[in-house]
Amino acid sequence: MTDSHVEQGVEVIGVVPSILMVVGGLAIAILPAIVQVVILMK
Structure with missing residues (x-):
């Protein structure tokens, strides 16, 4: 049991x-x- x-x-x-x-690579x-979208939204 301990081995498992x-x-x-x-x-x-x-x-x-x-x-x-x-996750880091995806981010x-x-x-x-995301930055471009935020800039376009403004």
Whole structure:
């Protein structure tokens, strides 16, 4: 039982940075578009 819990912990530790990288990449890709929309709205 303890081994499976350790594996799950390692998987979570490995998944979180990848998710953050994906979210960060999307934010960097989308931010310029959002800024342009805000500028156009004004």
